Amino acid sequence: MAEPLHPLLQRQLRRAGLGVDGLADRPDGWSALLQHVHRAYAEHDQERYLLERSQDLASEETARLYAALRVERDQLEGRVLDRTTALQLSEARLSSLLSLSADWVWEQDASLLFTYVSDGIRQASGIDPATLIGQRRQPAEGNADEGPGWAEFQACIEARRAFRDFTYRHPAPGEGLRYICISGEPVFTEAGEFTGYRGVGRDVTQATLAEQMVQELARFDSLTGLPNRNMFLGELDRAMARSRRHGDPFAVCFIDLDRFKTINDTLGHAAGDLLLKTMAERLRLTVRGSDMVARLGGDEFVTLLEHCGEMADLTQVAEKVLLAMAEPISVQGCSFLVTGSVGIALYPRDGDDAAMLLKHADAAMYLAKERGKNNVQFYTAELAQQAAQAFEIESALRLALARGELVLHYQPRVNVQSGTLQGMEALLRWAHPTRGMVPPGDFIPLAEERGLIVAIGRWVMNEACRQIRAWRAEGCAVPRVAINLSARQFADTSLNKDLRETLRRHEVQPQDIEVELTESVLMAEPEHANEVLRHLSAMGVHIAIDDFGTGYSSLSYLKRFPADTVKIDRTFIQGLPGDADDTAITQAVIAMAHSLGLNVVAEGVETAAQLQALQALGCNEAQGFLIGRPMSAAAIGLRLQAG
Numbered sequence: 001m002a003e004p005l006h007p008l009l010q011r012q013l014r015r016a017g018l019g020v021d022g023l024a025d026r027p028d029g030w031s032a033l034l035q036h037v038h039r040a041y042a043e044h045d046q047e048r049y050l051l052e053r054s055q056d057l058a059s060e061e062t063a064r065l066y067a068a069l070r071v072e073r074d075q076l077e078g079r080v081l082d083r084t085t086a087l088q089l090s091e092a093r094l095s096s097l098l099s100l101s102a103d104w105v106w107e108q109d110a111s112l113l114f115t116y117v118s119d120g121i122r123q124a125s126g127i128d129p130a131t132l133i134g135q136r137r138q139p140a141e142g143n144a145d146e147g148p149g150w151a152e153f154q155a156c157i158e159a160r161r162a163f164r165d166f167t168y169r170h171p172a173p174g175e176g177l178r179y180i181c182i183s184g185e186p187v188f189t190e191a192g193e194f195t196g197y198r199g200v201g202r203d204v205t206q207a208t209l210a211e212q213m214v215q216e217l218a219r220f221d222s223l224t225g226l227p228n229r230n231m232f233l234g235e236l237d238r239a240m241a242r243s244r245r246h247g248d249p250f251a252v253c254f255i256d257l258d259r260f261k262t263i264n265d266t267l268g269h270a271a272g273d274l275l276l277k278t279m280a281e282r283l284r285l286t287v288r289g290s291d292m293v294a295r296l297g298g299d300e301f302v303t304l305l306e307h308c309g310e311m312a313d314l315t316q317v318a319e320k321v322l323l324a325m326a327e328p329i330s331v332q333g334c335s336f337l338v339t340g341s342v343g344i345a346l347y348p349r350d351g352d353d354a355a356m357l358l359k360h361a362d363a364a365m366y367l368a369k370e371r372g373k374n375n376v377q378f379y380t381a382e383l384a385q386q387a388a389q390a391f392e393i394e395s396a397l398r399l400a401l402a403r404g405e406l407v408l409h410y411q412p413r414v415n416v417q418s419g420t421l422q423g424m425e426a427l428l429r430w431a432h433p434t435r436g437m438v439p440p441g442d443f444i445p446l447a448e449e450r451g452l453i454v455a456i457g458r459w460v461m462n463e464a465c466r467q468i469r470a471w472r473a474e475g476c477a478v479p480r481v482a483i484n485l486s487a488r489q490f491a492d493t494s495l496n497k498d499l500r501e502t503l504r505r506h507e508v509q510p511q512d513i514e515v516e517l518t519e520s521v522l523m524a525e526p527e528h529a530n531e532v533l534r535h536l537s538a539m540g541v542h543i544a545i546d547d548f549g550t551g552y553s554s555l556s557y558l559k560r561f562p563a564d565t566v567k568i569d570r571t572f573i574q575g576l577p578g579d580a581d582d583t584a585i586t587q588a589v590i591a592m593a594h595s596l597g598l599n600v601v602a603e604g605v606e607t608a609a610q611l612q613a614l615q616a617l618g619c620n621e622a623q624g625f626l627i628g629r630p631m632s633a634a635a636i637g638l639r640l641q642a643g
């Protein structure tokens with residue numbers, strides 16, 4: 001039996017009024033046609049089914065994919081949100097840190113044009129960051145001359161290297177020049193392509209200016225603004241190197257103001273400062289711009305004259321300097337004349353190192369002072385000879401000390417009224433094998449200058465104590481012995497200790513010793529002097545002020561020192577009794593000394609008339625040729641035994 005016709009075909013046949021049953025048995029071609037249509041309908045159904053099925057499948061897949069995508073999107077969104085929050089936090093942190101610090105951040109593109117500069121630069125340097133965007137880093141004029149710094153920095157940038165703490169000067173409108181310190185590093189893409197620099201900046205203007213000031217102070221004299229000794233010595237070294245290369249000699253002029261100390265002491269420091277400043281300015285204007293004028297200290301100036309050619313030219317320059325200095329100067333409403341003395345030494349003739357040149361120019365300057373001030377002297381063979389002689393004496397003196405050629409002579413001091421022996425002054429002599437007895441004036445200044453005096457002074461101390469003990473061993477009554485102390489000895493910190501040990505060694509009492517000091521020794525360092533004297537005085541050592549009247553001659557300051565005795569200088573005694581001034585001065589000194597409870601000794605008493613005058617004036621003691629010349633220990637020993 002044939003399968004039933006497709007339902008849709010059956011419905012269409014019925015709608016057309018044709019019965020379905022029996023159709024298949026009709027003989028005409030209907031049956032075949034109907035079978036054909038039926039198959040077509042069935043095939044169509046099959047196709048439609050397949051299509052619909054595949055459509056269903058596709059939409060299910062889409063829904064699944066969509067759901068997965070949604071999950072993924074949600075996750076991504078969450079991550080982005082997290083990241084954004086973190087980024088915002090970190091940005092806030094950075095900007096808050098940046099606003100707290102005085103630094104700023106900058107970025108440049110591959111052409112080194114600024115793409116970003118944080119606002120910090122405005123607060124720190126007064127520079128509007130907007131004005132920098134699209135610009136290159138522009139140094140102020142002159143940076144290129146500031147040594148290798150800028151060039152090195154450029155080389156570092158060219159090499160795309162990182163840099164730290166490079167400082168350059170940046171012109172800031174309305175703010176002047178700012179010193180800016182930057183650190184930075186190059187930025188590269190992952191592929192290694194250079195995209196620019198980024199880094200931080202800092203304004204270091206204040207610190208840099210402060211540092212510059214310190215450096216200035218180290219090289220320049222703060223009072224006059226002239227180069228100081230340090231800078232001068234550096235320049236002197238360079239001048240010597242130049243001269244060695246080119247064979248040109250040059251000159252060092254040592255300039256000292258005459259009587260500066262007097263002016264400073266009488267008019268005060270402010271006036272002294274003004275004087276120095278004026279002189280510095282005059283010196284600067286007198287020499288060529290290329291010649292250096294420096295202040296070595298105090299009233300000592302020095303100039304370095306290169307390309308000076310002949311001696312005559314040098315003399316001319318030096319005389320010009322003297323003329324300029326001698327112009328009247330007005331201080332505190334008064335007009336003064338201050339002159340200078342100039343000493344010149346030549347390189348390489350007069351010395352081949354800085355110390356030697358300065359020393360010789362200084363020696364020549366002293367000669368100028370000796371020759372009446374306000375003049376110029378060159379370092380000469382004669383001066384060289386004097387220096388050589390001094391050296392010779394120094395060596396001989398060292399030997400003398402070792403060989404025992406030094407001796408002490410003793411000069412008696414007596415009571416003016418009774419003539420009884422009150423004391424003796426130990427005076428040093430050098431028993432020179434060929435020159436005979438050399439007086440102390442011929443070698444003590446040199447010993448003082450060369451520092452030998454400390455050793456010599458120790459010898460004197462020891463010898464005096466040894467002698468006191470020896471005399472006593474011979475049964476003599478020995479009065480107090482005075483020894484002279486010079487400035488250098490007095491400044492020596494071991495003086496007290498040395499003296500105490502020497503006394504102990506020879507079993508001599510401090511009361512048996514008197515030390516003599518001049519006013520200038522005391523006034524060189526009054527604080528120190530006072531301390532040393534208080535120690536000595538506390539020990540029981542007597543203290544005498546020697547050569548009184550030749551220095552400050554102020555009795556009132558004597559109150560500050562624990563002195564026992566004042567020795568009036570020989571020059572005042574010489575005028576007694578004829579010279580009214582000398583008499584008045586001697587009288588005044590005696591009266592004032594007595595009012596302070598001091599013992600007064602007259603030095604250099606040579607005549608009976610002088611002694612009489614001193615008796616009349618109430619002087620306590622006298623020392624001098626009239627009473628007795630300085631004599632050997634043996635000679636005075638006889639006198640002690642007799643007395």
Ligand code: C2E
Pocket residue numbers: 411426427428439440441444457460483484485486516546547570603604605606623624625626630
């Ligand atoms: P001074 O301490 O003022 O010593 C007095 C000087 O005057 C001595 O000279 C003495 O010989 C001299 N004189 C004494 N009476 C007369 C006189 O009637 N007429 C004249 N015209 N002169 C008289 P001297 O011995 O040549 O000593 C000179 C200076 O050398 C001393 O002056 C003293 O400052 C120093 N001196 C001497 N011995 C030493 C010493 O051992 N150490 C130190 N540091 N200095 C000493």
Ligand code: MG
Pocket residue numbers: 425484516546
């Ligand atoms: Mg003396």
Ligand code: MG
Pocket residue numbers: 546547567569603
């Ligand atoms: Mg004296």
